[in-house]
Amino acid sequence: MIYADIIIDISSEKLDKTFQYRVPEELEQEIKVGMVVSIPFGNGNKIRKGYVIGLTDKPKVDPDRIKAISQCSSGQETTESRLIILAAWMRENYGSTMIQALKTVLPIQEKIRAKEKRYLCLNVSEEEGRKILEGLEKTRFKARTRLLRELLDKKRLEYTLAAKELGATSAVVGKMKEQGILRIEYDEIFRNSIDGKDIPREPALTLNREQEQAAEKILQEWERPEPRPVLLQGVTGSGKTQVYMRLIEEILAKGQQAVVLIPEIALTYQTVRRFYARFGEKVSVINSRQSQGERYDQFKRARGGGVQVMVGPRSALFTPFPDLGLIIIDEEHEPSYKSESTPRYHARETAIARAGIEHARVVLGSATPSLEAYSRAQSGEYGLVKLTARYGDRPMPQVSVIDLREELRGGNRSVLSRSLQEKMKERLEKKEQIMLFLNRRGYAGFVSCRSCGFVVKCPHCDVSLSEHNNGRLLCHYCGYETRKPQVCPQCGSPYIGGFKAGTQQIEKVVRDTFPGVRTLRMDFDTTRNKGSYEQILAAFAAHEADVLVGTQMIVKGHDFPDVTLVGVIAADLSLNAEDYRCGERTFQLLCQAVGRCGRGMKAGEAVIQTYHPEHYSIQASAAQDYQTFYEEEMSYRMLLDYPPASHMLAILGSGENEEVLTQAMHYLELYIYRIYREKDLHVIGPAYAAIGKVKDIYRQVIYLKHKEYKTLVRIKDQMEKYIEINSGFRKIYIQFDFS
Ligand SMILES: Nc1ncnc2c1ncn2[C@@H]1O[C@H](COP(=O)(O)OP(=O)(O)OP(=O)(O)O)[C@@H](O)[C@H]1O
Numbered sequence: 001m002i003y004a005d006i007i008i009d010i011s012s013e014k015l016d017k018t019f020q021y022r023v024p025e026e027l028e029q030e031i032k033v034g035m036v037v038s039i040p041f042g043n044g045n046k047i048r049k050g051y052v053i054g055l056t057d058k059p060k061v062d063p064d065r066i067k068a069i070s071q072c073s074s075g076q077e078t079t080e081s082r083l084i085i086l087a088a089w090m091r092e093n094y095g096s097t098m099i100q101a102l103k104t105v106l107p108i109q110e111k112i113r114a115k116e117k118r119y120l121c122l123n124v125s126e127e128e129g130r131k132i133l134e135g136l137e138k139t140r141f142k143a144r145t146r147l148l149r150e151l152l153d154k155k156r157l158e159y160t161l162a163a164k165e166l167g168a169t170s171a172v173v174g175k176m177k178e179q180g181i182l183r184i185e186y187d188e189i190f191r192n193s194i195d196g197k198d199i200p201r202e203p204a205l206t207l208n209r210e211q212e213q214a215a216e217k218i219l220q221e222w223e224r225p226e227p228r229p230v231l232l233q234g235v236t237g238s239g240k241t242q243v244y245m246r247l248i249e250e251i252l253a254k255g256q257q258a259v260v261l262i263p264e265i266a267l268t269y270q271t272v273r274r275f276y277a278r279f280g281e282k283v284s285v286i287n288s289r290q291s292q293g294e295r296y297d298q299f300k301r302a303r304g305g306g307v308q309v310m311v312g313p314r315s316a317l318f319t320p321f322p323d324l325g326l327i328i329i330d331e332e333h334e335p336s337y338k339s340e341s342t343p344r345y346h347a348r349e350t351a352i353a354r355a356g357i358e359h360a361r362v363v364l365g366s367a368t369p370s371l372e373a374y375s376r377a378q379s380g381e382y383g384l385v386k387l388t389a390r391y392g393d394r395p396m397p398q399v400s401v402i403d404l405r406e407e408l409r410g411g412n413r414s415v416l417s418r419s420l421q422e423k424m425k426e427r428l429e430k431k432e433q434i435m436l437f438l439n440r441r442g443y444a445g446f447v448s449c450r451s452c453g454f455v456v457k458c459p460h461c462d463v464s465l466s467e468h469n470n471g472r473l474l475c476h477y478c479g480y481e482t483r484k485p486q487v488c489p490q491c492g493s494p495y496i497g498g499f500k501a502g503t504q505q506i507e508k509v510v511r512d513t514f515p516g517v518r519t520l521r522m523d524f525d526t527t528r529n530k531g532s533y534e535q536i537l538a539a540f541a542a543h544e545a546d547v548l549v550g551t552q553m554i555v556k557g558h559d560f561p562d563v564t565l566v567g568v569i570a571a572d573l574s575l576n577a578e579d580y581r582c583g584e585r586t587f588q589l590l591c592q593a594v595g596r597c598g599r600g601m602k603a604g605e606a607v608i609q610t611y612h613p614e615h616y617s618i619q620a621s622a623a624q625d626y627q628t629f630y631e632e633e634m635s636y637r638m639l640l641d642y643p644p645a646s647h648m649l650a651i652l653g654s655g656e657n658e659e660v661l662t663q664a665m666h667y668l669e670l671y672i673y674r675i676y677r678e679k680d681l682h683v684i685g686p687a688y689a690a691i692g693k694v695k696d697i698y699r700q701v702i703y704l705k706h707k708e709y710k711t712l713v714r715i716k717d718q719m720e721k722y723i724e725i726n727s728g729f730r731k732i733y734i735q736f737d738f739s
Pocket residue numbers: 205206207208211234235236237238239240241242366367391556557558559595599
């Protein structure tokens with residue numbers, strides 16, 4: 001006997017409620033997860049629509065009390081049912097409950113009332129209305145008379161206007177409604193997320209030869225019976241966006257829709273502008289700063305056919321388009337495409353899975369592809385299409401690498417090397433623009449004692465506190481704040497201070513070095529408010545500043561044609577992270593940073609300041625040489641069995657009680673050895689996670705490495721069951737993280 005877990009009407013009910021139904025024998029072959037079924041529901045056994053979210057042979061209650069499914073409407077697949085199938089895929093491949101997966105995929109299930117406009121409408125015939133008006137004119141009901149006269153004239157009035165101008169109070173309206181003279185109508189207004197007023201429409205640009213050929217090759221791939229995802233590797237400034245737009249046009253012409261994923265909020269302003277200029281009202285955007293209502297509106301518009309192109313971060317992947325034709329992932333290598341909460345999905349793989357369900361296509365774009373994507377393109381699993389030159393034959397920037405140790409030896413203690421200062425002076429004289437990039441977040445780093453080395457840490461989290469502008473110390477994980485100590489708590493030395501090289505500090509140095517220079521700063525502190533990203537970017541684009549100083553958020557994808565110099569203040573900061581990806585991250589960030597200059601008519605140059613000028617990530621990014629970097633990095637991953645040479649599953653355990661956690665993780669380790677005895681599985685740990693404590697919760701981790709993803713998924717499945725039935729795991733929380 002097969003039983004189906006069913007949710008009823010996902011748009012209005014809470015997802016947590018599932019009901020079990022019996023699958024009649026004649027439907028056993030047919031039934032699948034995601035399918036729409038008809039079921040008797042409630043006391044009256046009224047037939048309702050439900051979605052199958054899981055199948056099992058174990059009844060949850062007495063089998064005699066389980067009702068049977070009446071009918072399954074196969075063939076009639078809906079957008080929701082396809083998204084439910086996707087949720088089931090995510091549950092299986094990333095490890096989570098079905099509810100968690102559904103909530104990720106169908107994020108808006110509670111009814112959020114769309115904003116409504118109310119109208120007053122005449123509810124009687126004109127003739128009848130005139131008669132009533134005659135009668136009313138003889139009475140002292142002035143407001144009612146006025147309102148009826150206006151209604152006879154205009155037939156439909158906006159409620160708020162009528163209230164203001166005609167004194168139609170709710171008492172007046174209520175009375176006339178009661179008498180049947182008027183009725184109230186509602187119009188849903190979908191809050192458009194783009195204010196397109198001042199965005200001029202632009203016709204399609206003519207693609208250059210290389211762009212044209214790239215688009216052509218991708219379209220040819222789509223002609224194949226089983227089109228592969230295509231990696232579009234185009235150097236910075238090669239015009240990948242133009243190729244995307246060409247492809248989107250193709251999709252729209254077929255009556256289908258497209259999703260464009262972009263990595264950062266900072267980017268939406270520019271990208272949305274570009275897409276809006278090209279496709280107008282067909283484009284919408286979602287982002288994490290919108291209210292739930294705003295996002296609901298955009299999804300609803302998408303479902304109803306009011307939008308054909310959705311631009312947004314990771315979560316835009318789940319836009320409920322009726323006939324999705326294309327998913328584009330721009331800056332495919334960005335870490336923000338990986339979710340930090342369960343299910344810890346990666347947008348790249350999930351996009352490919354969704355595309356498989358919807359028969360849609362996937363295009364991944366990057367100047368510096370992730371090792372995962374590039375190795376798959378090498379093996380032929382993805383198609384590979386390249387743009388090798390910048391648009392308009394603009395040269396790639398000239399890059400110089402400056403050894404910061406030499407600077408110190410030469411007596412220069414400024415954060416700006418002599419060479420960078422000279423180049424800045426030159427550019428400022430020519431009235432060109434400059435970007436200075438600091439590879440870290442916030443104002444300043446940790447505070448430490450120069451006598452004994454003591455580092456001030458958060459008492460609740462295993463991280464150092466950062467010093468902020470107001471002289472207070474802040475924990476970026478839990479928000480804990482405290483005053484900066486005057487003397488070292490460990491040895492009493494007064495030489496305790498911050499590592500002062502934050503964006504604010506750099507901005508100050510720039511102002512001191514070049515009196516009269518106009519600067520803008522973009523970092524964690526200056527972008528907290530809604531709209532602040534846009535303001536800073538728009539101001540810089542409008543030449544309201546000569547120098548833009550900022551963290552990672554300034555280097556991604558932006559296109560400022562008058563920037564001719566980029567300075568990287570300290571390239572190594574990201575090399576020191578404890579993560580096997582730090583070489584790749586550094587290379588990508590530096591290439592992107594260098595790629596910001598010389599995009600317009602004037603050639604650009606970049607200065608990379610570093611303590612490790614010989615490091616291959618720095619060398620390769622200075623040469624803008626992806627291939628050499630890839631080969632070097634790949635050999636390191638193979639040597640140490642890191643992804644993509646191998647697959648990795650991190651099992652993260654967290655809990656308040658350190659002893660209970662340690663014990664549970666130990667049991668998990670033993671269990672893994674019990675269920676998998678082959679030598680080809682590497683087990684590392686359990687050990688404390690890189691950050692061993694957050695908000696007083698301890699965190700430990702076990703890493704598994706294996707060549708086959710499927711093997712790790714199987715082990716994860718068994719562990720899930722083991723954890724569920726063993727009481728030792730009640731007080732700890734286990735998460736799975738695949739990479
Ligand atoms: N066919 C074209 N006609 C006119 N201008 C173009 C064309 N293609 C690209 N450009 C211009 O060249 C510049 C770079 O293009 P775009 O920003 O799309 O590059 P990109 O490949 O996305 O670069 P990055 O990876 O650095 O973001 C833009 O200013 C764009 O308007």
